[in-house]
Amino acid sequence: MISPNLQKSSLRAVAIFEAFKGAVVLAVGFGLLRLLHKDVHKIACEFISRAHLNPAHKYPTIFIDLASDITDHKLWFFASLALIYSAFRIVEGYGLWHERAWAEWLAAVSGTVYLPIEIYEICVHVSYVKVFALIANIIMVSIIAYVLIQKRQPQNTMLR
8 A cells, every 4th residue: 555645746746747748738739829820831841941851751741741731720720629638637637736536537537548549559650659658658547546446445444
């Protein structure tokens, strides 16, 4: 059995991680809004050039093709999705920090949903990033599951 202090610290670590993910996605959403009314294709080509990447290679070509297809409507759509996702993660982080049961269940379910996708992605093509993401997610889900299980256990009380 893990001490209550370690359990609380672990839960807070997960809360910080979830809130951090939300903050990063929020920043990306604002970055997308900065591209409104701009030539995204031109910006992508300049980025590829400054990064000294070969535009004829696979990933730079995909990046340039995607940038060519971006419209202001799509930028608003993706920025809106980023806002919704980040709000979800930040609220989840807040709830976990304050040890709210709803946030623990939300974290358990939302973390578990990604596991089959991450396993499938590793089966298709193994990479360090994918393996790290899977391991991090397993650790997060395990911590949350442990906390939920411990809360369901009857408290040990001394018999008189």
